[in-house]
Amino acid sequence: MNTPILEVSDIQKYYGNKGNITKAVNRISLSVGKGEFVGIMGASGSGKTTLLNCISTIDTVTSGKILVEGKDITTLRGKQLSAFRREKLGFIFQDFNLLDTLTAYENISLALSISGIKAKEIDKRVQVIARALNITEVLEKYPYQMSGGQQQRVAAARAMVTNPALVLADEPTGALDSRSSHMLLDMLEELNQNLSATILMVTHDSFTASYCRRILFIKDGKIFNEIHRGAKSRKEFFEEIMEVVSVLGGETNDRG
Amino acid sequence: MTEGKLIIRNVRKNIQDYMIYFLTLTVSVSMFYAFNSIQTQPALNDLDATKQLLSDQLGILLSALSVVVAVVLAFLILYANQFLLKRRKKELGIYTLLGMEKGKISRIFAGETLCVGILSLVFGLILGLLLSQGLSIFSLRLFAIDMSKFQIVFSMSALKKTIGCFVLIFLIVMIFNVRTVSSVKLIDLLTASRKNEVMALRNKAAQISLAALSILCIVSSGVIIQHYGILPSRENSWFQIAVVLLAAGTALFFFSVSAVLLTAIQANRKIYLKGLNTFLSRQIGSKVQTDFMTMSVVCALLAISICGISVGISSALTMNETSKASLPYDLNVVADIDVAGETDIAAYLKSRDVDMGIYADSIAQISLYEAEITYGDLFEGQDLNLWHIDSDIPEVGVSVVSISDFNRALAAQGKAPISLADNEFLLNCNYKGTLQYIDSFLQSCTEIDLNGTILQPGGKKPLGETVLMTSVGNNDRGTFIVPDHAAASLTKDINILLVQYKPGINTDEILQKMIPIGLEWETEGYRYTEKIMLSSMYYGSCALLVFLCCYIGLVFLLICAALLSLKQLTETADNVYRYGLLQKLGTDSRLLFGALFKQIAIFFVVPLLLAGMFSAFGIGKITAIVEEFLNMHISTNIGVTVLMFLIVYGGYFIATYLSCKHMVMEKQIEELEV
Structure with a gap:
């Protein structure tokens, strides 16, 4: 593994008050290197979304440190926090979260214009990312005029266009049919390989997870297992994931 | 859970949403009560002349106006109610989904409305009572009436009217709610928060031509009003055409201009x-277009409000100021020489059964002459900017009074006489509209030729006395005071009888006898002005009209501010997830709240700008009509209007921004806690 982009060391997240504490994240440590495509799997309530929220600074940790490019982000406040989000992170949400008053182009350019980038530069970068994600022809359309797959690709373009250190994807295929899921995941894999984007994806779906290079399994707020794809084909990797999932006792998925 | 419990719990749970509704209702109730209690205001009621006016014509006017106010308030309340309903559509949907009967849901919502309605009616009436006392003090101050007359009034009729009216409005609201609840589709209720806004007008050429058309409509209506006046006429319907053009132009303007600006x-x-300009302009663009009707209504109400307050306050201030100095006699009777001939006015009055021997403490008869020199001659070479009602004055001959008559007038006022050399003249002027020209005439004048008599100025400053009592504010535009021999050679214009009453006499009795004489002035040539009648007329009927102007202005202003505020709160409530998303993308909170501020500011300022333009035009026109009606010049005073707008409109604006900001921040915290 090369230099780590993300280092999570010994974080905990508790909910509730004295006498009634839920440990959503219980002493998790992990590390993600540059250009990795890491999946986090776990059943509902295992703490995977809480973990992602802590990394994305949407939520705060109870204890522990999260380093992004060597900088502790758990102590960031106010302006630094928003600067961190727009410069270092890219988000892909389950329900796309595009602004429906804006066109696809404007949704993507917004991520750049809030960082104060010049109009000329914005146009160039939007066109480049649109070509890479094959959405050039829908740029002038509004979200409600596009299919779900197109919307999610626009959302991915928005996440990628700022060249973030880390792309966080929260169940990105959750609202897509299997064909669109397939396309989106191919695209994420491509982004990872060609543009060497670092992607951290949370999912409960084994098929989606099988696109990752490495998978961390979480159960009851702790890391339960870790598997690498290595030289295995995606199909073989999927079988391996299914095995772990059955041990975990989570839901199964017979697609593949 | 019983229905009653559910109702109370719902009201308490939604206290913040209901707060806006509650405040709107309370303010409406209090304004309505205060408006209807005007008739029992002691300040206005104690004036003799107003009593009669109030009983007939103004009574009709007031009830007509209260209907208008009630309709506008009903509109506002329905709007506020819609906001409430919109915010709670999801809750409604869940009740339905759980299988609650529509009738029961309707009852719950009606119960909630009733609950808030009764509360706000009670609070509104209490506030209204306080407000009407405040208005009472304000009007006493404004019209310079003795403060000792102030007393706390409670108007039973206003109370009954208010309760009756609002019970009716609440009933309408309830019916409206029940209908909404029972006719709405479940799917719409559950997905109500995420509806796309579609731009209706996307063709550039259509945008520009519509914008041009709107401006054309507005300008042509302005031209029509400029040409045919601002009052409706029986002979033609130009006024109605202008109003329709203006309304259509305004609506079109709001419909198209946002699209044009957005394209630009x-x-x-x-x-x-x-x-965030992309986000901001899209937000505004799509909303102005869907809400252009509301914006037009707000713009119209604001224009009425600005005109009402400005004209009202200006007239009040002018009247208040000018009336103090200009009523030095109790009664003036003016005899026009051309009609009445050279007579002893007191003798004539006695022949008409008005014996001044009984009533008068002192009387004096003086004469005014008309010189061949006109005011135009006096003002020659000066850069003239005369008031509208004085436009004929340059062709009129200057008034002349002899020094002994002038001193007699001063003596009647209890003032010391002045002296004048045999070859000198003085100028008297107390009319603001001509004072500066008279002043500069005197600065440069070396001598005048009065029908062959050469006179030099006896002073460089005009005197500021009142020779003749005319309607308030309409006084001496400039009168030469000359030696008696110089006056004798001129044509006599009018004789004037100056009367001071004996203390304690019945002035009404004199007035009753004078009225028929005044009515025959065209044939007999006698006109009169009476101090009590003048002040009653000005403090009474005019003051009341002024008061109504201000009041209507204020009501409309409040309604506009409340409407815009509600509108922005609704929008923010609907868009709160968008702001949340922007935050997740890493938007600086300064940038984010900056955008929110700009958005609200634009919605508050744009209709105000257009309304300001309309009123700048309208105030001049309306003032001219009031000037003609009151026969005096009104200096436009917009200071008070601006102040009032800053306080009311600005206050609502800031409150709206703060609550919207609160809403967005609350959402942020909520997300952190999930």
Whole structure:
């Protein structure tokens, strides 16, 4: 593994008050290197979304440190926090979260214009990312005029266009049919390989997870297992994931 | 859970949403009560002349106006109610989904409305009572009436009217709610928060031509009003055409101008892609277009409000100021020489059964002459900017009074006489509209030729006395005071009888006898002005009209501010997830709240700007009519209007921004806690 982009060391997240504490994240440590495509799997309530929220600074940790490019982000406040989000992170949400008053182009350019980038530069970068994600022809359309797959690709373009250190994807295929899921995941894999984007994806779906290079399994707020794809084909990797999932006792998925 | 419990719990749970509704209702109730209690205001009621006016014509006017106010308030309340309903559509949907009967849901909502309605009616009436006392003090001050007359009034009729009216409005609201609840589809209720806004007008050529058409409509209506006046006429319907054009123009303007501006901004990538401008212009663009009717109504109400307050306050201030100095006699009787001939006015009055021997403490008869020199001659070479009602004055001959008559007038006022050399003249002027020209005439004048008599100025400053009592504010535009021999050679214009009453006499009795004489002035040539009648007329009927102007202005202003505020709160409530998303993308909170501020500011300022333009035009026109009616010049005073707008409109604006900001921040915290 090369230099780590993300280092999570010994974080905990508790909910509730004295006498009634839920440990959503219980002493998790992990590390993600540059250009990795890491999946986090776990059943509902295992703490995977809480973990992602802590990394994305949407939520705060109870204890522990999260380093992004060597900088502790758990102590960031106010302006630094928003600067961190727009410069270092890219988000892909389950329900796309595009602004429906804006066109696809404007949704993507917004991520750049809030960082104060010049109009000329914005146009160039939007066109480049649109070509890479094959959405050039829908740029002038509004979200409600596009299919779900197109919307999610626009959302991915928005996440990628700022060249973030880390792309966080929260169940990105959750609202897509299997064909669109397939396309989106191919695209994420491509982004990872060609543009060497670092992607951290949370999912409960084994098929989606099988696109990752490495998978961390979480159960009851702790890391339960870790598997690498290595030289295995995606199909073989999927079988391996299914095995772990059955041990975990989570839901199964017979697609593949 | 019983229905009653559910109702109370719902009201308490939604206290913040209901707060806006509650405040709107309370303010409406209190304004309505205060408006209807005007008739029992002691300040206005104690004036003799107003009593009669109030009983007939103004009574009709007041009830007509209260109907208008009630309709506007009903509109506002329905609007506020819609806001409430919109915010709670999801809750409604869940009740339905759980299988609650529609009738029961309707009852719950009706119960909630009733609950808030009764509360706000009670609070509104208490506030209204306080407000009407405040108005009472304000009007006493404004019209310079003795403060000792102030007393706390409670108007039973206003109370009954208010309760009756609002019970009716609540009933309408309830019916409206029940209908909404029972006719709405479940799917719409559950997905109500995420509806797309579609731009209706996307063709550039259509945008520009519509915008041009709207401006054309507004301008042509302005031209029509400029040409045919601002009052409706029986002979033609130009006024109605102008109003329709103006209304259509305004609506079209709001419909198209946002699209035009949006296209223009979009064309400039540098601005469009800077910060949150993309987001902001889309938000505004799509909303102005869907809400152009509301914006037009707000604009119209604001224009009425600005005109009402400005004209009202200006007239009040002018009247208040000018009336103090200009009523030095109890009674003036003016005899026009052309009609009445050279007579002893007191003798004539005695022949008409008005024996001044009984009533008068002192009387004096003086004469005014008309010189061949006109005011135009006096003002020659000066850069004239005369008031509208004085436009004929340059052709009129200057008034002349002899020094002994002038001193007699001063003596009647209890003032010391002045002296004048045999070859000198003085000028008297107390009329603001001509004072500066008279003043500069005196500065440069070396001598005048009065029918062959050469006179030099006896002073460089005009005197500021009142020779003749006319309607308030309409006084001496400039009168030569000359030696008696110089006056004798001129044509006599009028004789004037100056009367001071004996203390304690019945002035009404004199007035009753004078009225028929005054009515025959065209044949007999006698006109009169009476101090009590003048002040009653001005403090009474005019003051009341002024008061109504201000009041209507204030009501409309409040309604506009409340309407815009509600509108922005609704929008923010609907869009709160968008702001949340922007935050997740890493938007600086300064940038984010900056955008929110700009958005609210635009919605508050744009209709105000257009209304300001309309009123700048309208105030001049209305003032001219009031001037003609009151026969005096009104100096436009917009200071008070601006102050009032800053307080009321600005206050609502800031409150709206703060609550919207609160809403967005609350959402942020909520997300952190999930």
